[in-house]
Amino acid sequence: MKEEMVLVVRRSLLESLGIFQGLQFEVDRYLTAMLSRENNFFAARSSAETDPSLKQIIPYAILASRGKVLRYKRGKKSGEQRLVAKGSIGIGGHMNDRDEELFALDRGAYLAGVQREIDEELIVARPLRNRIAALINDDSNEVGRVHLGVVHVLDLPHPAAEKRESMILGIEFLTPDQLRAEWETLETWSQICVDNLHKLL
Numbered sequence: 601m602k603e604e605m606v607l608v609v610r611r612s613l614l615e616s617l618g619i620f621q622g623l624q625f626e627v628d629r630y631l632t633a634m635l636s637r638e639n640n641f642f643a644a645r646s647s648a649e650t651d652p653s654l655k656q657i658i659p660y661a662i663l664a665s666r667g668k669v670l671r672y673k674r675g676k677k678s679g680e681q682r683l684v685a686k687g688s689i690g691i692g693g694h695m696n697d698r699d700e701e702l703f704a705l706d707r708g709a710y711l712a713g714v715q716r717e718i719d720e721e722l723i724v725a726r727p728l729r730n731r732i733a734a735l736i737n738d739d740s741n742e743v744g745r746v747h748l749g750v751v752h753v754l755d756l757p758h759p760a761a762e763k764r765e766s767m768i769l770g771i772e773f774l775t776p777d778q779l780r781a782e783w784e785t786l787e788t789w790s791q792i793c794v795d796n797l798h799k800l801l
Contacts, residue, residue, distance in 0.1 A: 605642040607695035607705060608654040609634050614737070614748065623751070623796050624735040631732065631750070635707045642697045648746060655748040659714040660690035660736060660789060662751065663724065664801055665759040668773035671782070671790075675767040686787040689779065689794065690749070692717050714752060723762040727754035733800045738788050749789055753800055 611619075617630050624630065633639055634657065648654050663670040671689050695705065695713050705713070711730075718724070734751040738744030759773035774782070779794045786794065793800060 604645040604694070605697045606645045606648055607640055607657045607697075608643045608648055609640050609657060609748070611653050611655055613639055614655060619739075620735075620737055621739060622736070622792055623799075624737070625733075625799065627732050627735060630735055631707070634748075635705060635710055637706055640705055645694065650746070652745045654746065655737075656746055657695055657710075658747050658749050659692035659695070659710075659717060660749040660751050660793075661692050661714065661718055661730075661754055662689055662733075662793060662800065663691060663722075663727075663754050663756055663761065665756040665773065668759045668775055669779060669797070669801075670759075670761055671770075671772055671774050671779060671786075672763070672768045673770040674787070675769045687782055687785045687790060688787050689790045690751070691721055692752075693721075714750075718754070719764075721763070721765045721768060723764055725757050725760070727756055730754045734796075736789055736792060738792065741788060744788060751793065751800065 613633060614630075617633060640657065643654060648656050669689050670691070671687055674686050674688055692714065695710065714730070731753055732750060733753045736749035736751055761771055763771060776794070776797045779797070783791055783794060
């Protein structure tokens with residue numbers, strides 16, 4: 601079976617731009633460099649997961665509508681076993697090399713990949729808009745040390761979604777207050793985003 605290849609940048613690139621903990625709202629300064637073809641590449645996921653010199657780029661899409669945000673629980677079939685049973689407000693996952701000729705991604709290819717990822721996981725109305733609101737980095741735990749999130753906010757016409765993937769359980773659209781009440785049950789990235797919803801939305 602072919603090894604899964606995932607999109608990465610070198611931690612040294614992030615350090616040269618200014619490494620941060622939590623959210624970074626200066627999106628363009630980082631993304632322009634990260635999505636330049638000379639700065640990203642595909643690496644074997646098995647080695648990237650244990651190599652903190654690499655950062656796997658993970659789109660993390662928050663779906664919002666009428667003041668509510670989609671929250672789901674990660675089931676046992678989740679690709680990231682360390683996050684099973686946690687609540688999440690981010691849809692997305694690793695960017696893979698679907699095209700054998702593709703060795704790196706530019707911004708257009710990246711955005712197309714993000715939409716494909718959402719379409720694979722959910723049945724949802726086309727967003728009114730999809731904007732990149734922040735980057736997220738959390739070096740405080742072993743999952744976070746090897747991942748870098750790109751936080752997208754998708755504004756939906758209606759607070760409605762159905763799952764396509766079996767790993768997605770318990771979909772609900774919740775208010776910021778309801779999400780804060782569930783804070784302890786959320787994965788770390790979602791906790792960071794919930795703490796900053798007023799800036800993200």
